[in-house]
Amino acid sequence: MSTDPAPHDHATAEQHLVLALSCPDRPGIVHAVAGVVAESGGNITESQQFGDPDSGLFFMRVQVQTATPRPELHGAMERLAADFAMDWTLDEVGRPVRTLIMVSKEGHCLGDLLYRQRNGRLPIEVVGVVANHTDLAPIAEFYGVPFHHVPVTRDTKADAEARLLELVRENDVELVVLARYMQILSDDLCRALSGRIVNIHHSFLPSFKGARPYAQAHDRGVKLIGATAHYVTADLDEGPIIEQDVERVDHGDDVAELVAMGQDVERQVLARAVRWHAEHRVLVDGHRTVVFA
Known part of the structure; x- marks a missing residue:
């Protein structure tokens, strides 16, 4: 008997998510975000960032492929966002x-x-x-x-x-x-x-x-x-x-x-x-x- 997952078993299906955030600029933001992604078993497929010296804000957009359920990654980001005073969104890549x-x-x-x-x-x-x-x-x-x-x-x-x-x-x-x-x-x-x-x-x-x-x-x-x-x-x-x-x-x-x-x-x-x-x-x-x- 095969132990392969059923073709329509979505429990371990990978998702492609996009995280966009802004917060006061300080050291360690990229490291912290990458850490959350790594802990979720995710892979960063696209990453862009910018620190504005005029406003003192840091901006980042990251696309992530992960098998971790989105609510779990959302919860991890909520905890991180509280530490860094982030405004952020987490969504599916390409969702209409x-x-x-x-x-x-x-x-x-x-x-x-x-x-x-x-x-x-x-x-x-x-x-x-x-x-x-x-x-x-x-x-x-x-x-x-x-x-x-x-x-x-x-x-x-x-x-x-x-x-x-x-x-x-x-x-x-x-x-x-x-x-x-x-x-x-x-x-x-x-x-x-x-x-x-x-x-x-x-x-x-x-x-x-x-x-x-x-x-x-x-x-x-x-x-x-x-x-x-x-x-x-x-x-x-x-x-x-x-x-x-x-x-x-x-x-x-x-x-x-x-x-x-x-x-x-x-x-x-x-x-x-x-x-x-x-x-x-x-x-x-x-x-x-x-x-x-």
Whole structure:
């Protein structure tokens, strides 16, 4: 009789986990983390770290293969985190992050995110699309994603945001993406979703904030246009920046051409930011970020 484990026996199955952490910098952090991994019988498959001399914080991202049950490793990390005053997460590598996308009328970013998700290029599970207009309902329908029309006026803004938070709770949403959602969120909502709401701004921040940035850029005769993906805070367009990119332009390009080129940049920048966030590669460092891309 064979003593080999049954094919579907997961008791000793290896897991691939990702640990991301930040804490006050001091000697021994890497040694301590590696010790916890070694004691679990784990193997480090990827490791990145950074000590910020300005903030005095240390940042680390580690991928680990281990047969130790995740709750046991979690418990060991809890004890270590208490000693080092760590903020940390432990997750499965590649687990799709439950995501809600918010839009208004422009669909280039929405379509791109849904396409990348369907093709396995983004580790997210889009559980719904929220829009203050109905223009993009057909895109959500095409990809089989629930569409929620939540109109917003000055008088209904509080109710609309309450509905959004209700959808976040009902769907266990971990990440909210503003994919050209053209409404300013309240301070209360920004705080409620702090660290898990990403916006794409159609400009190379901190330049040309607010409305019509491409028209502003054209008026100034810029030679580069760009896009910025950042975490949303109560300060408009000033949250920690995750990713940026640019496209060269010249005096012959009109506003419409700038918009078309800018939309291509927006798609790429937002997709990278969403992927890095979902892979736990982005750690907040005050008003900045550390990105282990």
